[in-house]
Structure formats: structure tokens, C-alpha cells
Amino acid sequence: MRATVMYGAGDVRVEEVADARLIDPTDALVRVTRAAICGSDLWPYKSMPHDDAGRRMGHEFIGVVEAVGSDVETVKAGDLVVSPFLWSDGSCVFCREGLQSECLHGGRYGWGDVDGGQGEAVRVPQADGTLVVLPIGADDELMPSLLALSDVMGTGHHAALAAQAGPGKTVAVVGDGAVGLCAIIAACRLGAARIIALSRNPARQQLARSFGATDIVAERGEAAIEAIKEMTDGVGVDAALECVGTGQSMATAFGIARPGSIVGAVGAPHGVEVPIDSVIFRNIGLRGGVAPARRYIPELLDDVLEGRIHPGRVFDFETNIDGIAEAYAAMDERRAIKSLVTVGAKETRR
Amino acid sequence: MRATVMYGAGDVRVEEVADARLIDPTDALVRVTRAAICGSDLWPYKSMPHDDAGRRMGHEFIGVVEAVGSDVETVKAGDLVVSPFLWSDGSCVFCREGLQSECLHGGRYGWGDVDGGQGEAVRVPQADGTLVVLPIGADDELMPSLLALSDVMGTGHHAALAAQAGPGKTVAVVGDGAVGLCAIIAACRLGAARIIALSRNPARQQLARSFGATDIVAERGEAAIEAIKEMTDGVGVDAALECVGTGQSMATAFGIARPGSIVGAVGAPHGVEVPIDSVIFRNIGLRGGVAPARRYIPELLDDVLEGRIHPGRVFDFETNIDGIAEAYAAMDERRAIKSLVTVGAKETRR
Numbered sequence: 056m057r058a059t060v061m062y063g064a065g066d067v068r069v070e071e072v073a074d075a076r077l078i079d080p081t082d083a084l085v086r087v088t089r090a091a092i093c094g095s096d097l098w099p100y101k102s103m104p105h106d107d108a109g110r111r112m113g114h115e116f117i118g119v120v121e122a123v124g125s126d127v128e129t130v131k132a133g134d135l136v137v138s139p140f141l142w143s144d145g146s147c148v149f150c151r152e153g154l155q156s157e158c159l160h161g162g163r164y165g166w167g168d169v170d171g172g173q174g175e176a177v178r179v180p181q182a183d184g185t186l187v188v189l190p191i192g193a194d195d196e197l198m199p200s201l202l203a204l205s206d207v208m209g210t211g212h213h214a215a216l217a218a219q220a221g222p223g224k225t226v227a228v229v230g231d232g233a234v235g236l237c238a239i240i241a242a243c244r245l246g247a248a249r250i251i252a253l254s255r256n257p258a259r260q261q262l263a264r265s266f267g268a269t270d271i272v273a274e275r276g277e278a279a280i281e282a283i284k285e286m287t288d289g290v291g292v293d294a295a296l297e298c299v300g301t302g303q304s305m306a307t308a309f310g311i312a313r314p315g316s317i318v319g320a321v322g323a324p325h326g327v328e329v330p331i332d333s334v335i336f337r338n339i340g341l342r343g344g345v346a347p348a349r350r351y352i353p354e355l356l357d358d359v360l361e362g363r364i365h366p367g368r369v370f371d372f373e374t375n376i377d378g379i380a381e382a383y384a385a386m387d388e389r390r391a392i393k394s395l396v397t398v399g400a401k402e403t404r405r
Numbered sequence: 406m407r408a409t410v411m412y413g414a415g416d417v418r419v420e421e422v423a424d425a426r427l428i429d430p431t432d433a434l435v436r437v438t439r440a441a442i443c444g445s446d447l448w449p450y451k452s453m454p455h456d457d458a459g460r461r462m463g464h465e466f467i468g469v470v471e472a473v474g475s476d477v478e479t480v481k482a483g484d485l486v487v488s489p490f491l492w493s494d495g496s497c498v499f500c501r502e503g504l505q506s507e508c509l510h511g512g513r514y515g516w517g518d519v520d521g522g523q524g525e526a527v528r529v530p531q532a533d534g535t536l537v538v539l540p541i542g543a544d545d546e547l548m549p550s551l552l553a554l555s556d557v558m559g560t561g562h563h564a565a566l567a568a569q570a571g572p573g574k575t576v577a578v579v580g581d582g583a584v585g586l587c588a589i590i591a592a593c594r595l596g597a598a599r600i601i602a603l604s605r606n607p608a609r610q611q612l613a614r615s616f617g618a619t620d621i622v623a624e625r626g627e628a629a630i631e632a633i634k635e636m637t638d639g640v641g642v643d644a645a646l647e648c649v650g651t652g653q654s655m656a657t658a659f660g661i662a663r664p665g666s667i668v669g670a671v672g673a674p675h676g677v678e679v680p681i682d683s684v685i686f687r688n689i690g691l692r693g694g695v696a697p698a699r700r701y702i703p704e705l706l707d708d709v710l711e712g713r714i715h716p717g718r719v720f721d722f723e724t725n726i727d728g729i730a731e732a733y734a735a736m737d738e739r740r741a742i743k744s745l746v747t748v749g750a751k752e753t754r755r
Contacts, residue, residue, distance in 0.1 A: 329679035340692035
């Protein structure tokens with residue numbers, strides 16, 4: 056089968072690899088129909104040293120189940136499914152608590168003998184604990200938003216929950232990438248009264264507004280902090296969502312958070328230093344982390360199916376698997392917010 | 406009047422200073438009867454460069470109101486009062502939310518023209534927002550526990566609340582100082598099922614047990630983390646309370662916290678680096694800070710008055726104001742957990 060392999064910074068190729076196949080009785084074999092490129096895929100795309108063996112890429116996908124192992128009970132051949140970006144057993148202590156991203160027996164796609172999502176098929180371990188069946192057939196319009204449930208929408212939701220964004224709150228979102236934009240959807244969905252989006256990109260500003268942002272701040276760093284303080288009677292926002300993962304974005308989030316609030320952080324950290332003085336002397340908390348997307352899919356699914364939220368609008372670049380290198384480049388150069396890749400047969404042909 | 410002045414590391418003196426007096430109409434003049442030395446007083450005691458002007462010390466005290474300004478409504482001359490370790494106006498946006506430690510118009514004792522608590526009298530600014538009247542007369546046995554409400558008991562309670570210690574939870578307390586010991590009381594009071602105290606000092610271990618600790622871990626650092634992991638099915642505790650404020654104590658707290666939990670941190674930070682990887686990849690949050698002791702006094706007071714909690718047992722060194730240098734030395738050398746200083750007339754003589 057064909058799949059995406061990264062050999063180093065800027066070097067992404069589609070190649071023939073060994074066919075995905077069932078190994079364990081808890082596996083499902085999923086024929087991928089749509090996959091996405093994640094902001095986190097850009098970190099190796101920017102910095103990975105050359106590796107002759109290559110790294111299988113992708114962890115966000117929708118597909119049709121082709122076969123299941125003998126122990127699988129909740130999905131069957133023919134089911135259209137979405138996978139969260141991590142696989143999880145659904146039965147360990149953390150899964151039972153709804154923190155599937157800390158599953159004791161789970162793991163990542165594209166590592167070891169588990170396929171990556173940006174390919175024609177994937178062996179999904181622990182299928183019962185991982186996959187969610189989509190109760191629909193072919194629907195080109197819905198697919199992008201359903202695919203967004205695999206990662207960015209759940210991750211934005213995790214940031215909003217961590218920061219206790221909720222009814223009546225003033226929320227600020229640091230980061231105008233796909234996760235930040237989905238965090239705006241999440242904050243709006245949770246009832247926030249005012250949502251301040253930090254963005255200097257006109258197209259993203261517009262999307263932010265369509266997702267529920269009430270205010271846009273184009274400044275960065277200290278100037279952004281000043282601007283938001285001024286908008287909030289000098290005290291800061293009730294919930295700051297950190298959706299980038301850099302030192303500056305974390306500093307901005309703590310700078311705009313009001314005393315007693317929580318910074319909800321979901322950006323993969325690169326050079327982040329937590330300002331402990333703000334934690335202690337301003338009573339500003341920090342929560343978040345790798346989102347249990349599996350937990351959130353069922354609760355967000357209805358909102359997607361019934362058209363209340365449209366996280367799929369973050370996909371502004373679409374190609375087939377042969378165009379994957381360009382799909383990476385478009386995101387890396389910030390020409391695209393997020394790339395959607397159609398792979399093999401569409402859902403219609405299952 | 407006589408008051409405590411620090412001139413540099415190890416140099417604490419009792420001296421004649423200008424009499425405390427009412428200045429603003431919102432002031433109360435409080436004749437101090439008992440004062441305490443705080444763990445945070447030990448930081449300048451260890452490291453303060455010599456300063457000819459000296460620094461007025463103390464922020465934990467009980468006393469009798471001698472006079473009040475014309476705007477003061479809730480306390481009157483003759484009232485026995487306890488002060489939280491910060492003064493606050495009781496009316497700003499943060500005070501109204503119960504976060505008086507972030508009061509927009511509050512401040513610290515011993516700074517500017519506000520007296521320190523380790524002296525014969527204190528001008529208390531914003532008396533209505535700060536002081537709490539104690540509904541009792543002379544009671545030598547209760548006084549230490551009431552004095553503990555001014556800081557350490559409320560601070561331990563803040564750590565426990567921040568970490569969501571509660572019914573059925575397994576809680577670990579890092580730090581066997583007065584705050585850590587009070588955090589044990591708080592966790593027990595909130596219904597924790599299991600309380601692990603980290604301490605290698607036999608006297609403190611015993612006090613920890615009397616406060617509700619069910620387990621003692623005498624190891625430190627990695628060994629402590631190993632031991633606690635072993636006690637908790639390998640996953641860690643539901644709530645880790647960081648009551649020290651050093652790099653090692655924070656690392657230990659994050660090391661023993663289970664994924665999804667919150668580290669409740671109240672130690673004044675000295676060389677602390679927050680392990681951001683644990684925040685993101687283990688979903689461990691961080692909350693806490695300078696406690697709103699003023700908020701907690703009323704809710705903890707009944708438990709003290711009715712003998713359900715005895716935070717005053719952390720005082721294991723008592724002297725009068727002439728012995729203050731020795732009271733500092735005893736704590737600094739860890740001969741004492743916490744020192745109580747009787748100042749001037751006792752409550753009986755008011």
C-alpha cells in the first residue's frame with residue numbers, strides 16, 4: 056500500500072510500504088478515506104535530522120473498517136469510523152476516567168508496528184477503545200468537520216475545559232492555528248460571553264469571528280497584553296487558552312490571565328518556561344495537556360452532525376495523497392491553516 | 406513602642422519605634438497580644454543584605470482593638486481580632502470573589518507606613534476588609550490555633566483546595582513545615598481517604614499522624630517518588646500539595662502526582678522550574694499561590710472553636726518579644742517548627 060514517510064526536515068514522500076493487516080485480536084483494519092496534517096507534524100518537518108529508515112506520518116483520519124480481529128465488539132467491517140489521534144484500550148484506569156490520552160496500554164500512530172494515518176490503510180490497535188463509528192454514510196460536506204474531531208476540535212475543547220471557559224466568561228485564545236480556532240468554537244459552545252482572538256492574519260481573523268470571536272487583537276507580546284488588559288478593566292481575562300506551545304505564547308497567556316484564573320495549555324511545548332511567580336503571586340493556574348480526543352468525540356459529534364459547529368472550516372487546503380508534500384509545505388509556510396488529504400476511495404464507494 | 410526589626414541575615418532586634426497610630430479613617434489600631442514567625446520570614450533571615458534602615462517584621466498576629474477610624478464599621482475598641490497575613494479592602498473585584506490575597510488596594514504588613522506584626526501594636530489599614538473578630542475572651546489553649554488562622558492554616562487549606570483534595574482522595578503533602586502540616590489538617594478536614602506525609606523528622610512525623618496522615622514517607626527526591634508510586638498502584642496520588650517552594654519539592658510533587666491531577670502549590674518559589682513536559686504530556690495541572698487567608702478564616706474558625714482541628718500544635722517554641730532573636734534561630738536551625746511570641750498584655754488583661 057502507499058503511505059507517507061518523512062526522511063528529514065522538508066523531506067516527505069509517498070511510498071510503497073508493507074500492507075496494513077490485522078495482528079492482534081483487538082485490532083481493526085481501516086481503509087483510510089481522509090487524513091489530515093497536524094500542526095505537530097510540522098515540528099519534524101522543520102527540524103528532523105535525516106533518517107534513512109524514515110518515519111511513518113499521520114494520526115488524524117477517517118476511514119472504512121475493512122476487517123476486525125476476533126475480540127472486537129463495537130465496530131465491524133463496513134463501518135465508517137473516526138480515530139482520535141492516539142489509540143487507547145478504553146479499559147485502563149485513565150480511560151475509565153475519560154483521560155484516554157494517558158492510557159496505560161495505548162500509543163501513537165506511526166510508531167513501532169502501528170501504521171501512520173497518512174496512508175491507504177491503518178492497523179488500529181485496541182479498536183474498541185479507540186474508534187468511534189460515524190452514524191452516517193457519504194457526506195462530503197460533513198467529512199472535514201468529522202475529521203477535525205480526530206484532534207484539533209478535541210484539543211481546542213480540552214484547552215477550554217482546562218481553563219474553565221464557560222457561561223458569561225471572558226476568554227482569550229492565544230494562537231490562530233487550527234487548534235486555536237477550534238478553541239474559539241469550544242469557548243463559544245461552552246457559553247463564553249466574550250472571546251478575544253489573538254491574530255494578525257486577516258483570513259484567520261475572519262474565521263475566528265465566524266467561530267464566535269467577539270474581539271480581535273492583532274498585537275503580540277507586551278503590546279497584546281496591554282491591549283487585552285485595557286479591554287478587561289485592567290484585570291485580565293477569566294480564561295486564557297494557550298494553543299501554540301512557545302515561550303512567548305505562554306508568557307502572553309499568563310500576562311493576560313486574571314488573578315485566580317487558569318491558563319488552559321495544549322500547545323506541544325518548545326522552549327516554554329512557566330512563570331512560577333505568576334502562579335504563586337498572582338494565583339494563576341495552569342492546566343491542559345494532550346487532549347483525550349476519544350472522550351470528546353461522542354459529545355462533540357452531535358453538534359457537528361446537526362450543524363451547530365463547523366470545525367472543518369479550518370481545512371483550507373485539500374489535495375490527494377500524491378500532493379502530500381505540497382500539503383505540508385503550504386502549512387509550513389502558513390499559506391494554509393490545515394491540510395486535508397483524500398486517500399484512496401471516498402466514503403461513497405464503500 | 407517596641408517592635409521587631411531585621412537589619413540583615415541573622416540580625417533580628419527588638420527596638421523602640423514610632424508608636425502605631427490611626428492615620429486613615431479605615432484604619433484600626435490593634436494592640437498585639439500574640440504574634441508568629443513565618444517560614445517566609447526565614448528567607449530574609451538567611452539572605453538579607455545588611456540594611457541600616459532595617460525592615461519591620463511580622464504579619465501573623467492576634468490582638469485587641471484599641472481604636473478605630475471613623476469609617477470602620479465591623480470592629481470596635483475592645484474586640485479581640487485575628488488578622489490574615491495581608492490586609493485587603495474587602496470590596497474590590499478580587500475581594501468580592503474571595504481572592505483577598507490579590508486585593509487591588511491591599512498590601513503587606515511591615516512595608517511603607519504599615520507596622521509589622523511582631524511588635525506591640527499595628528495600624529491595620531482597611532480594617533473592615535481585613536480583621537476578623539474572635540467571638541471569645543481569654544483562652545490560652547485556643548490562642549495558638551486561632552493565631553494559625555492568620556497564615557499557615559489558611560495556606561495549607563489553599564493548597565488542598567487548589568489540588569482538589571477531597572472525599573476519597575489519596576493526597577500527598579510535600580513539606581513538613583507548619584504549612585505542610587496544616588495542609589494535612591486541611592486534606593483530612595476535606596475528607597481525603599489517604600494522606601501521605603513526606604517527612605524524615607520523627608517529631609514532625611508524629612504531628613503529621615496526629616493531624617490525619619495515614620502514611621509517612623521518609624525518602625526524598627527520586628526515592629520518595631518511587632516509594633509513593635509503589636503505594637499507589639504505579640499511577641501516583643490524586644492530589645500533591647507542594648508546601649516548600651524549592652526546585653526539588655516541585656519536582657517531587659510533579660513526580661508523585663497522577664496524570665489528570667493538580668499540584669497545589671503554596672510555597673514561596675525559590676529556584677523553582679515547573680516541569681512543563683509533565684503539564685502537557687501527563688496532564689498534570691498546577692494551581693495555588695498566596696492564600697486568601699481572610700476568606701478562609703470564617704470557615705475554619707468554627708472548627709477551631711469547637712475543637713475539631715488543632716493547627717496551633719505546629720507552635721512548638723514559645724517566647725516573649727525579648728526572645729524573638731532566639732525564636733528566629735530555633736526555626737532557622739529547624740529546632741522548632743514554628744515560633745509563637747507573646748507580646749505585651751495577654752488577652753486576659755484587655
